[in-house]
Amino acid sequence: MRKRISLFFVFAATFGVFGVFTYESDAQRRLGPFSHNTRAHKEGKYNDCASCHSLPTKNWQGRSLFPDVATYPYHTSCFGCHTRDIYTNSAIFCGTCHTEPSMRARGGAGVLPFPGKGHARQFNTIFPHDIHQDLIATSPPPRSTAPNTDYAVAHFVRASFLLRGNEPVRSSSNPQFYNCSICHSTSNQIPKNLTRKIGDLKPLSDLVPDTFERPMTAAFFKRSPTGHESCFTCHYQYQNLPAGKQNCAGCHQLTAPYFEKKATERYSLKFDHDRAGHGDKDCISCHVRITQQSNIALMKDADVPIASCWTCHATNENDRFRRILFAEIESREKQATFQCTYCHTSAIGRFEIPASHRKP
Amino acid sequence: MRIQTLILLLALSTGSAAAIAQAPASAGTVVVKGALIKGKDKRRALDRKRFYLFKGGLGENQPLIDRIKAARITSRDCYYVGLKASPCLLAWLREENCETPFCRKVKREDIASVPEFQAAYDKGLTLYNRKADVAVSWLLNNIPANLVSGFYRQQKSLVATILGDLKPVQSTMTTSTAAEGNFVGVATGDKPTKYLVSNLLPVEIDDKSYVWACEVDVSRNKITSLPLSLDPKKKGCTLVVSDLKSCTAETCVKK
Numbered sequence: 021m022r023k024r025i026s027l028f029f030v031f032a033a034t035f036g037v038f039g040v041f042t043y044e045s046d047a048q049r050r051l052g053p054f055s056h057n058t059r060a061h062k063e064g065k066y067n068d069c070a071s072c073h074s075l076p077t078k079n080w081q082g083r084s085l086f087p088d089v090a091t092y093p094y095h096t097s098c099f100g101c102h103t104r105d106i107y108t109n110s111a112i113f114c115g116t117c118h119t120e121p122s123m124r125a126r127g128g129a130g131v132l133p134f135p136g137k138g139h140a141r142q143f144n145t146i147f148p149h150d151i152h153q154d155l156i157a158t159s160p161p162p163r164s165t166a167p168n169t170d171y172a173v174a175h176f177v178r179a180s181f182l183l184r185g186n187e188p189v190r191s192s193s194n195p196q197f198y199n200c201s202i203c204h205s206t207s208n209q210i211p212k213n214l215t216r217k218i219g220d221l222k223p224l225s226d227l228v229p230d231t232f233e234r235p236m237t238a239a240f241f242k243r244s245p246t247g248h249e250s251c252f253t254c255h256y257q258y259q260n261l262p263a264g265k266q267n268c269a270g271c272h273q274l275t276a277p278y279f280e281k282k283a284t285e286r287y288s289l290k291f292d293h294d295r296a297g298h299g300d301k302d303c304i305s306c307h308v309r310i311t312q313q314s315n316i317a318l319m320k321d322a323d324v325p326i327a328s329c330w331t332c333h334a335t336n337e338n339d340r341f342r343r344i345l346f347a348e349i350e351s352r353e354k355q356a357t358f359q360c361t362y363c364h365t366s367a368i369g370r371f372e373i374p375a376s377h378r379k380p
Numbered sequence: 381m382r383i384q385t386l387i388l389l390l391a392l393s394t395g396s397a398a399a400i401a402q403a404p405a406s407a408g409t410v411v412v413k414g415a416l417i418k419g420k421d422k423r424r425a426l427d428r429k430r431f432y433l434f435k436g437g438l439g440e441n442q443p444l445i446d447r448i449k450a451a452r453i454t455s456r457d458c459y460y461v462g463l464k465a466s467p468c469l470l471a472w473l474r475e476e477n478c479e480t481p482f483c484r485k486v487k488r489e490d491i492a493s494v495p496e497f498q499a500a501y502d503k504g505l506t507l508y509n510r511k512a513d514v515a516v517s518w519l520l521n522n523i524p525a526n527l528v529s530g531f532y533r534q535q536k537s538l539v540a541t542i543l544g545d546l547k548p549v550q551s552t553m554t555t556s557t558a559a560e561g562n563f564v565g566v567a568t569g570d571k572p573t574k575y576l577v578s579n580l581l582p583v584e585i586d587d588k589s590y591v592w593a594c595e596v597d598v599s600r601n602k603i604t605s606l607p608l609s610l611d612p613k614k615k616g617c618t619l620v621v622s623d624l625k626s627c628t629a630e631t632c633v634k635k
Contacts, residue, residue, distance in 0.1 A: 086514045155482040198484050259521040260529055302555040308562045311553035
């Protein structure tokens with residue numbers, strides 16, 4: 021009897037161990053994310069996105085404040101070619117869109133969140149800044165001050181970050197120009213942020229702890245649209261798009277899969293967009309080349325030459341912040357380990373001074 | 381073979397690094413200044429206007445200037461009157477000196493007074509499941525395309541005609557705070573290089589339209605300022621002035 025009991029436990033343990041190693045969770049059983057980039061998915065009738073996607077989807081009212089694409093295409097889009105997949109391989113095919121990767125898959129709450137989370141993006145957004153700047157070009161009431169601005173070639177820095185949903189926009193006392201801020205508003209929360217990597221220059225000293233004369237706030241950053249909301253203001257159901265671009269491909273361009281950066285990267289993490297002298301200027305006063313940018317996919321980031329800073333921060337006035345660019349360059353020339361920390365954190369300020377920073 | 385490849389790669393990378401480092405040294409900047417150009421209402425007329433930069437001075441770009449002079453212009457008012465737009469739409473555009481309805485936000489209170497807005501709003505309510513907020517903020521989707529973007533398309537087509545095969549080196553837009561536009565990283569050599577700056581598209585000021593074509597000498601590491609003026613005799617500039625055809629619509633009677 022004891023031998024039989026022992027034998028039972030040995031078998032049970034063996035099955036248990038076997039089970040642990042052979043069990044697959046739903047996530048493990050699931051096929052990879054749907055790829056738009058296979059021949060079958062992008063040729064023939066599927067060259068037209070509308071063969072699968074509808075705008076709006078039937079469920080938009082429960083999911084969105086405005087008519088939107090709020091879920092995956094319906095069964096009819098898949099079953100034409102994939103009927104067999106439902107009856108083979110334990111129907112894991114169903115897991116492409118459903119939480120349950122089997123024949124037990126259900127609609128409604130049983131459908132995976134849309135758009136898919138954690139998946140690589142398969143499309144670039146086409147957004148010609150130049151055309152939009154031409155069209156949305158309003159003049160505010162006349163102003164008495166006409167600051168002199170000087171510019172030169174410099175780096176690109178990313179000024180905006182991605183934020184989903186209907187996160188409230190921070191109010192500001194600065195004038196609101198009806199152009200860039202339509203899409204690039206100020207958020208209520210500080211995004212994850214990092215210092216941009218510098219390629220060619222050498223660090224001259226070690227990292228030191230950073231101090232912020234003006235504590236970092238949400239107003240340091242600008243957000244970028246992530247969904248259809250701001251685009252649909254003028255382009256719902258492909259309105260106001262040029263001939264030949266009146267479809268999804270008018271704005272979405274298939275590309276190699278990529279992951280969005282989760283953090284905003286800046287050269288000057290101490291720059292405050294909302295500060296007097298910054299927030300009361302038209303964005304293109306500093307983002308000088310954005311109005312000729314026709315393809316967002318070719319943009320490394322928002323473009324701000326250092327010379328945009330010169331007008332106010334590289335003068336000979338007897339005021340620390342007015343000549344701070346000169347003052348920091350002079351200090352560096354006296355002492356190689358001096359760090360430029362008025363605009364930069366130590367991660368940048370300890371590097372060699374680039375040629376562009378020296379005013380001609 | 382490997383060493384040769386390595387040397388070649390090193391030479392190439394050193395060369396390209398040097399080229400990048402030298403790029404700012406062989407470039408200059410042009411600042412177009414339009415703050416002094418004002419209409420009778422004392423408002424700056426050159427806020428948010430696009431300017432183009434071309435290689436060569438006035439002489440080299442004479443064919444371009446001839447095309448600017450020959451261009452047939454339809455003013456904003458004539459365009460919308462020609463489309464039989466309501467007098468109130470035209471009044472709404474004029475209020476903020478707008479060329480298209482994209483130019484400023486359509487407020488709720490504007491809707492009742494502009495028939496085109498009212499029709500678009502009503503259509504939106506039907507399309508967007510009676511959601512009034514969406515119908516207001518998506519109003520431009522439901523206005524006929526000619527009224528929304530037709531004038532812009534006409535302007536683009538005029539630019540294409542004026543340019544012909546010529547390609548501008550850069551374009552820039554003037555700011556709404558100072559009416560200044562910047563051409564940065566303009567290539568130049570040891571000696572100053574001549575460029576031409578022009579807005580190509582006529583700017584309407586009161587009852588006339590203006591196109592500037594001004595030459596500038598761009599020097600290495602220098603900021604060249606180009607203050608624009610309404611003086612037709614200004615040295616280095618050709619100012620093309622045209623009388624605007626009067627296309628007055630009926631008076632807008634607000635509801």
